[in-house]
Structure formats: structure tokens, C-alpha cells
Amino acid sequence: MQSQDVASRTTPVSGPVVDIEQAEAALVEHYPRLVRLAYLVLPPGLGRTRRVLTAHALVQRALPRGRASASVIPAQATEADGSGDARGGDPGYSLLRLQVVRTALEAGRPLKRAAWPKRSQLPPLFPQVWGLRLFPRSGGADELALDQRLSTLSGPGRAAYVLRGLERLPEDGVRKVLAAAGVSRPTAALREASRVPRQDALLESPEFDPCSLQARPTDLMRRRQHTKAALAAAGAAVVCGALLALPSGGWGPDGAAAPSYAQNPAAQAILDPAKVTKVPPAAWQTSARTDFSVWPARGGLTGDRALLRRALAVWARPGGSVQVSATPGTPSGAPAGPPQLLYAGRVDAARVVIFYDGLRIARYAEPTNGTDGAALDFARVDAADGAEAEAVVLHRADGNVRYLTAPWVTGAAERDLLKPSSGTVDLGPADGVTAPLAGPAERTGSCPSWNVLQLTDDSGTRLLTDLGELTPAHLTVGRPAAPGEASGTEALRIWSPFACSLATVRSQGVRSVNAWEYARQKLPDGSGSAAWVCTRADTWRGDGPRVLAQFHTPGGRYGAVAAKAEGVAACGTKDPHVLAGVLWKSAEGLWYLLAAGSRDTTSVRATGGVTGSADGSLLAVRATQGAQAGLKGTLDDGRTISGLR
Structure with a gap:
């Protein structure tokens, strides 16, 4: 396998030369395709709005400054191959595609202390949209599941998957593009991409189209506050500037x-x-x-x-x-x-x-x-109290974390959230400083463990998880109006299949995450009961909570994300209701639309690609693979709710 990687990095013979006019024509003709490619390769951790703007910026900066060779860039399958893709013979498009892949991979690399950041690693200067959040239209459960799987891949792995699925390149062509884009191990990237099942048609869906966007306002109250703060800062800058001009300034x-x-x-x-x-x-x-x-x-x-x-x-x-x-x-x-x-x-x-x-x-x-x-x-940490004021990250080294704990903490331990019945490892603390705690053990494409910090004091035991920030997030379980600690036996059982979904809220200023098992549903084939769990991550700043409706079948180690949303009240104290659905395939190969609402849901109705209704909070109707459906529910007070998405 190593020899293939080395071979893929060799320089090919000279090929066609592309001038700026030819590249510009290709850019105008294929702009939506190139932006979609950049959006899919960019790391999902950027957030959907920045991902959209960065994708457009990378494509708009992809034009060569003069004449450039396209020799290292393979062509896509053409109409002669049966793909119906007429871009294959266009060296201008191939050159632009290579530049887009290269800069999208650069944008996903972490900044280094000893090197200046590349332009692609910085937030784009243009385009910019003030006062609005832009993001692609939401897709169905299949698109959401694919987006989550792609987020587990590395940048090269994601690029390999997209080049093979969206661009229809053969594996040899994918290797050549990745090698030309600076990937040191293109064959390994292909192997990593192969772990995600191919769903080429979904890559063309509106979920991944950064040219067809929805717009929402930013936080209007915070915008007003920031405007006042900016005016105050400007006044302070004028005063400091005057002080700087004084000859005796120290x-x-x-x-x-x-x-x-x-x-x-x-x-x-x-x-x-x-x-x-x-x-x-x-x-x-x-x-x-x-x-x-x-x-x-x-x-x-x-x-x-x-x-x-x-x-x-x-x-x-x-x-x-x-x-x-x-x-x-x-x-x-x-x-x-x-x-x-x-x-x-x-x-x-x-x-x-x-x-x-x-x-x-x-x-x-x-x-x-x-x-x-x-x-x-x-x-x-404003208004932090109790569990939220019990630990601060003291130091990180080699994937391990030391915490400084509150003076009233009497015990600290390490626990694997994926193994609810396993024991704990004592961490002290000594003078408030814990022994090193191994961070959540995420690896590309897998999540073998999720270690959390278990703290004990005179009032009880609670769990905190490291999400890559200075303060760990507090884990709770139960109904939004009265959540309890996640440290009990039943609470650990509920959290176990969904622990790895915590990776989706890393570095987002999360204050607490609650897991609420809002429904259990008997599967239509009689193979047992599935659990419906809503996880809600609330932030310190009070806005932008991330809500996931997740589905877990008997015998499965991990839950599956059925729906997700940001900045909504669902599953929280202000709106303790939720409704979500998922396409599920039985052991006999039959497809069903399964949906569940919270207990105060009196009826559920499916429309669109799947139709059906049921009294109560649960729905199960036959469906076809890839079907798209909308969900409506009626609450016991007569109000209607839509499916989370």
C-alpha cells in the first residue's frame, strides 16, 4: 500500500496549459458545482454559516494569476463513460477543482504557532453578510446521517469521498487529485472514505447546496449590545491614543x-x-x-x-x-x-x-x-453555580487533562460513559488538582470510549465532560423542566448510546447537555423496543442551543441522529416538546417511517412521500428507501408541532 502512495505523488508529464480566460469561463459555468465541492470538503466544525461563506470565498479565489498547467489533474468520467458529465475534457475546470480541494484542505488544518496562517485558514474577508445567518436548506434523515458520518472523517478522507461520489472520479483519479493537493497519503484517505457507505445521490441534495440558502437574523439583542460596546471601545481607543502621544508615557x-x-x-x-x-x-x-x-x-x-x-x-x-x-x-x-x-x-x-x-x-x-x-x-462563567462551578481545566498534555476542582469536592474519578456498568478510576484530587484524566478517545471513523469526570461532594455525585474548552460541560438527564444528575444507574444507561454525539458540540461554549428519553417504541417486526432520546446542549451565552433527536434500537451500541436543529426552544424548559421521525429498515428488508413525540402528543401525521396517521405519540407506517416525509403532531392542549429538522 505504501508503494501506491509514493507512486501517486510522482510528477506526471506535461499537460495542457490553462490561461486565465479559460479558467474564468469554467468558473462562471460551473460555479455552483465548485462551491458545493468546497462546502463538502470543509470541516463541519466551522459551523454552517462560516462554511457557506468560506466555500464561496475559496472558489472566488481559485482563478490562476496567469497561465498554469493542468497536467496533474485527471478528468472526470465523460459521456462516453455513461456518466453524462461533460466537464471531463475541460482542463480549466480541472485546474479550478484542484485549487478548491487544496485550499479547502488547508482551511481544515489547525493553526501552528511557528508558522503564519494561510489565507484559507482565516475567516474570509469576502463575501460577508452582516446581520444574517446563512445556511443551506435542511434535508431529510438520510442527509443528516450522511453529514454526521462525513464529520467523523479527516479532511483528506472527506475530500476522497466527495471526489469519488460527487465528481465521479475513479480511485486512481482521486489519488492523483489528492496528491496534487498536498495530501501525503492519498491511498489511506481513500481507505478511510470507503468506511462511509457510498450515497452519491445525496451529495447532490439541497442539504449540501451552499448556493440555495436560508437566511435568519443574528441575535438582535446581542447585536445592539455589541454596537454599544463598540462605541465605548472606540471612545477608549481615542483616550488611549491621546495618552500614547504624551512624551512621558511609560x-x-x-x-x-x-x-x-x-x-x-x-x-x-x-x-x-x-x-x-x-x-x-x-x-x-x-x-x-x-x-x-x-x-x-x-x-x-x-x-x-x-x-x-x-x-x-x-x-x-x-x-x-x-x-x-x-x-x-x-x-x-x-x-x-x-x-x-x-x-x-x-x-x-x-x-x-x-x-x-x-x-x-x-x-x-x-x-x-x-x-x-x-x-x-x-x-x-457568569451565573455559574453548583456543578457548573466545580471544575476548571488546569492543563492539557498528550490527550490528558488535569482539573482544578472546587474546595468542597471530596472525590474525583474517571468514568467511561460508553460503558455504564464499568467501574471508575480514582483521580484524587490533591489540593484541588486531579490526576491526569484521559480525554474522550475519538478516532477517525470510530468512538471507542468517552471518558468523563465524575465529581462527588456532600450533596451527591455529578458528571462533567471535556468539550475542548476551559470549563467542562455538566451532563444531566430527564425531563427539561426538572433534569437530574447523569450519575445514577438508569441515567448512565440512557446516556451510553449517545455519548459520542457530544463530539458535535465541541468548542461551542456549551454549559450543559441534557439527555431526555421522551419515548419508547415497539418495532414493527417485533424485534424489541427502540428508545427516542432528545439531547439538548445549552450554551453560556444563552443562544444557539443544539438539539438532536436520536434513535436507538435494541442491541445497537450507538444511537443514530434522526433530526437536528440549532437555536430552537424544542426539548428545553420553554418548550418541553419534541417530535422526530426516521426511516428504519427491518431485518426482513422492509422499510418503515417511525416517528415519536413526547408524551403529551395526542396524534401524529405524516405527509409528503409517506402518508399515515396515528392516535397517540407514536407512528409506524410502511415506506420506501429514500422517501421524504413531513411530520405534524397535535398536543393535548390543541397546539400543533412540526417534526424537528
């Missing part, structure tokens, strides 16, 4: 920080380690509060004034070498006043400082042998 380097604040009392108070708040160790024992405000300052370096000054200076104004990250919706500016110190100490090969300013957690980390490679991370 600006100078401060480790990883940019030139420090101007010499004014408020700014200097923020940078003064002596003014940092340090809560006494026993304050939490007499306080009625269970949030970050009663955490004591811990760690062996809480008295290191130089380290604290450095951390405060970087927070106030990080230098260009500092890697800054923040959960969505979290401001990353300087604190309004001296913050509270939660931790300062050595963790593995780093010095770590954690602050709290009433709204955010800020973590500063630097190597023990200098400040090169310093990092500053922010997480929004």
Missing part, C-alpha cells in the same frame, strides 16, 4: 505582554499583583454561595509577584506571540478591575495562573523555562 515590554497600559491609576491597579483578590481557604464553609467567588487561591506560586504581574499584563494586552482563545460569546479584553486569583503553580512543564473576574475564567500558561509559547484562554 510604555515598555513586559514578557509575553505587549507594551503595558498607560500610567493612569485604574490601569495600574489592574496590573498590580498586590491588589489581586485572594479568598481565605475556609471562606466557602460559611458562605451560602457555591460558585467561583468562594474558591480560595491555591498552588505553590500564589506569592510569585513576578509571575502574577506577567499574567495580568498579558491579560490586559497580550503580545503577538501569545496564543489567545475564547469560548464563543466570551469577551477577551482586560478586566474592569483587579480579578480574583484561583490558582498559581507549576503543572507538569508549565506555570499556570487562573483568574476569575465575576464574568470569566482566564487562564495564563507559560513554559517553565521562559515566556515563549505563552497561552491565554477565556471561558464565560
Whole structure:
């Protein structure tokens, strides 16, 4: 297999030369096709709106600057092959396709500290749409399932799948395009793509068409708040600019920080380690509060004034070498006043400082042998209480995570959410710091385990999961109006098949995720009962929750996503109702439309490609493979609800 990869990277003989006019003609003719190709190859983690805009930007930048060779680019199947595709002989299209694949793969690669980011890795300057969220039209259950499977592939694997399915390239042609696009192991990418069943027709569906879009407004209240904040920031910039012009301005380097604040009392108070708040160790024992405000300052370096000054200076104004990250919706500016110190100490090969300013957690980390490679991370934690204020990520290394836990936590353990009956691994903690916890073990195309943090205190036991951010998300189970902890035997059984779906909400500022088993349905072939579970991920910023309706059949290890939606009230405290359906194939090869609503649903009706109705909250009617149907339900108060999608 290795020899095939090497062979695919050899340079072919000279081929046709494409000038800019020929490429421009191909771009105009095949623009929708190229944008669809870019959209499918781009990583789903970008979010649908940014994915759409990035796909258009990559295609619009794909034109060559002059004359370019198309020799390394294979043609698609032509009409002579029976495919009916007339693009095969167009070297202009082939050149553009190669450029689109190359830049889409670049856009999916993580940024490196030691290298400048490529243009494709940055948010596009153009096109831009202000005040609107744009996303393709939602497809059916099959499209949603395919989108989820593609999200588990690596960038090269996804490109291989799309080139083979959408572009109808033979495997040798796919290898050549991938090699020309910079993929080091194209044969391995093809093998990875083959793990996802081929559904070529679905790639042409509206679900993956970034040229046929739906538009929704952004958060209007937040937009108004941001406008006011921008005006205030502009005024502050004018004042700071005037201070900069003063001849006695005391600006100078401060480790990883940019030139420090101007010499004014408020700014200097923020940078003064002596003014940092340090809560006494026993304050939490007499306080009625269970949030970050009663955490004591811990760690062996809480008295290191130089380290604290450095951390405060970087927070106030990080230098260009500092890697800054923040959960969505979290401001990353300087604190309004001296913050509270939660931790300062050595963790593995780093010095770590954690602050709290009433709204955010800020973590500063630097190597023990200098400040090169310093990092500053922010997480929004306003109104955090109880389980949401029990742990903060202290350090990550080699796929493992150390946590700093609340002073009232009496025990910490590691648990595999996929194995509800398995035991736990004790993590301490010692002085609030846990032993390393192995992060969720996701591998491309599989999810062998999902490790979570189990914390115990005098009030009970709860589960938290790492979603790649500074604060872990709280896992709950039960009806939205009164969810319970996910640590009990029955709660672990409910969560087990759906643990891996947590990967879909990584790095989205998630505060908590609730799993609600809202229905159980006997399967039409008598093979047992399937569970319908709605998982809702709520964010710290309060908007953009992600809701998944999932379906789990007896004997299956994982649940399947039947429907998904973002920014809806369904499955939450304000709208504790849900209705979803899925096409299901029995062991005898018969297809059914199965649908289920929450218990207060009095009737369910299917329209479109499948018709049928039933009293109660469950529906099962015969269907055909690939059928498209709409769902309507009636609640016991007379209101109607639509199927989640």
C-alpha cells in the first residue's frame, strides 16, 4: 500500500496549459458545482454559516494569476463513460477543482504557532453578510446521517469521498487529485472514505447546496449590545491614543505582554499583583454561595509577584506571540478591575495562573523555562453555580487533562460513559488538582470510549465532560423542566448510546447537555423496543442551543441522529416538546417511517412521500428507501408541532 502512495505523488508529464480566460469561463459555468465541492470538503466544525461563506470565498479565489498547467489533474468520467458529465475534457475546470480541494484542505488544518496562517485558514474577508445567518436548506434523515458520518472523517478522507461520489472520479483519479493537493497519503484517505457507505445521490441534495440558502437574523439583542460596546471601545481607543502621544508615557515590554497600559491609576491597579483578590481557604464553609467567588487561591506560586504581574499584563494586552482563545460569546479584553486569583503553580512543564473576574475564567500558561509559547484562554462563567462551578481545566498534555476542582469536592474519578456498568478510576484530587484524566478517545471513523469526570461532594455525585474548552460541560438527564444528575444507574444507561454525539458540540461554549428519553417504541417486526432520546446542549451565552433527536434500537451500541436543529426552544424548559421521525429498515428488508413525540402528543401525521396517521405519540407506517416525509403532531392542549429538522 505504501508503494501506491509514493507512486501517486510522482510528477506526471506535461499537460495542457490553462490561461486565465479559460479558467474564468469554467468558473462562471460551473460555479455552483465548485462551491458545493468546497462546502463538502470543509470541516463541519466551522459551523454552517462560516462554511457557506468560506466555500464561496475559496472558489472566488481559485482563478490562476496567469497561465498554469493542468497536467496533474485527471478528468472526470465523460459521456462516453455513461456518466453524462461533460466537464471531463475541460482542463480549466480541472485546474479550478484542484485549487478548491487544496485550499479547502488547508482551511481544515489547525493553526501552528511557528508558522503564519494561510489565507484559507482565516475567516474570509469576502463575501460577508452582516446581520444574517446563512445556511443551506435542511434535508431529510438520510442527509443528516450522511453529514454526521462525513464529520467523523479527516479532511483528506472527506475530500476522497466527495471526489469519488460527487465528481465521479475513479480511485486512481482521486489519488492523483489528492496528491496534487498536498495530501501525503492519498491511498489511506481513500481507505478511510470507503468506511462511509457510498450515497452519491445525496451529495447532490439541497442539504449540501451552499448556493440555495436560508437566511435568519443574528441575535438582535446581542447585536445592539455589541454596537454599544463598540462605541465605548472606540471612545477608549481615542483616550488611549491621546495618552500614547504624551512624551512621558511609560510604555515598555513586559514578557509575553505587549507594551503595558498607560500610567493612569485604574490601569495600574489592574496590573498590580498586590491588589489581586485572594479568598481565605475556609471562606466557602460559611458562605451560602457555591460558585467561583468562594474558591480560595491555591498552588505553590500564589506569592510569585513576578509571575502574577506577567499574567495580568498579558491579560490586559497580550503580545503577538501569545496564543489567545475564547469560548464563543466570551469577551477577551482586560478586566474592569483587579480579578480574583484561583490558582498559581507549576503543572507538569508549565506555570499556570487562573483568574476569575465575576464574568470569566482566564487562564495564563507559560513554559517553565521562559515566556515563549505563552497561552491565554477565556471561558464565560457568569451565573455559574453548583456543578457548573466545580471544575476548571488546569492543563492539557498528550490527550490528558488535569482539573482544578472546587474546595468542597471530596472525590474525583474517571468514568467511561460508553460503558455504564464499568467501574471508575480514582483521580484524587490533591489540593484541588486531579490526576491526569484521559480525554474522550475519538478516532477517525470510530468512538471507542468517552471518558468523563465524575465529581462527588456532600450533596451527591455529578458528571462533567471535556468539550475542548476551559470549563467542562455538566451532563444531566430527564425531563427539561426538572433534569437530574447523569450519575445514577438508569441515567448512565440512557446516556451510553449517545455519548459520542457530544463530539458535535465541541468548542461551542456549551454549559450543559441534557439527555431526555421522551419515548419508547415497539418495532414493527417485533424485534424489541427502540428508545427516542432528545439531547439538548445549552450554551453560556444563552443562544444557539443544539438539539438532536436520536434513535436507538435494541442491541445497537450507538444511537443514530434522526433530526437536528440549532437555536430552537424544542426539548428545553420553554418548550418541553419534541417530535422526530426516521426511516428504519427491518431485518426482513422492509422499510418503515417511525416517528415519536413526547408524551403529551395526542396524534401524529405524516405527509409528503409517506402518508399515515396515528392516535397517540407514536407512528409506524410502511415506506420506501429514500422517501421524504413531513411530520405534524397535535398536543393535548390543541397546539400543533412540526417534526424537528
